[in-house]
Amino acid sequence: MNYLNTLTATGISLLFLILVFVPMERVFPARPKQKFFRPSWWLDLTFFIGQYVLWGAVVLWVLTYFNDWLSHIMPQSVRQTLSSQPWWLQVVEVLVMSDFLIYWGHRLQHNVGFLWRFHKVHHSAEHLDWLAAHREHPLDTIYTVGIINLPAFILGFPLETIAGIIAFRGIWAIYIHSNVRLSLGPLRMLIGAPELHHWHHHLDRDAGNYANISPLMDVIFGTYVCPDHEPEKFGIREEFPKNYVGQMVQPLLPDGFFKNKKQIDGTDMKDEADIAGQASNNG
Secondary structure: OOOHHOOOOOOOHHHOOOOOHHHHHHHHOOOOOOOOOOHHHHHHHHHHHHHHHHHHEEEEEHHHHHHHHHHHOOOOOOHHHHOOOOOHHHHHHHHHHHHHOOOOOHHHHHHHHHHHHHHHHHHHHOOOOHHHHHHOOHHHHHHHHHHHHHHHHHHHOHHHHHHHHHHHHHEEEEEEEOOOOOOHHHHHHOOOOOHHHHHHHHOOOOOOOOOOOOHHHHHHHOOOOOOOOOOOEOOOOOOOOOOHHHHHHHOOOOOOOOHHHHHHEEEEEEHHHHHHHHHHHHH
16 A cells, blocks of 8 residues: 555655746746657666655665664754754754855865766766766665755754755756746846756866756865856766666666676677688688
8 A cells, every 4th residue: 555655645746846847847948849758768767766655765774774874863952953943944044054055065076976876866867867867776765865864954944944855955956857948037046947957067077067956065165166167078988888787787786887897898899700701711
């Protein structure tokens, strides 16, 4: 019965996102010629279903475990003081602290090889829209969501505050990946937008724009990028599987596993061809 409820919730979520974001992409398209069923749409739908049906519960369990473990770090008196603050102030504090942490955590994902091997699953998307936001490796999701909520866990903010922010960030992440270009003018220095995050998905691994909700961290630390046009291409420069299972499994394997296997197989085939050719000549 719980599984049926999960499937129902997944279907409702999919319908909700279609009704919210598809009209926006039609009215304010970043790439007007991009179709609804663009290339790799079914692959990203598989990621969407995987997040809701398979990995969402795992991520939640891990976060709950760490929340229980981290709750003992901060003295109870401090936790009580924080929880007694006005709700709006708690939200501002959590957002600012988490934006700072996720900025540097995100930069590490692009600069540390071990983290990049999982994060590049997300960047392998060559077409951006509301659905592409769900292309993530579950281990990468645990890392990102964990860092975003780390301050709230340690400081003991009420779960209601955290839950609301998690929901908001989830919708925001979908929005900044959507095929939308809705210029905010000078406000884009304070509020993130798809036009900023699209450049983050440029082919260059260090393209910039690592911040989440507000680009202020990028402005402060010199990684803010916002040309007045869309990037020519999205994706990564590395060879990477084009299917769901391959993208789930490859980051878990040693570097160069598939490449080395291909080289070995290619050598074997070449050797067999040489042997067959020599035999033919000798005959």
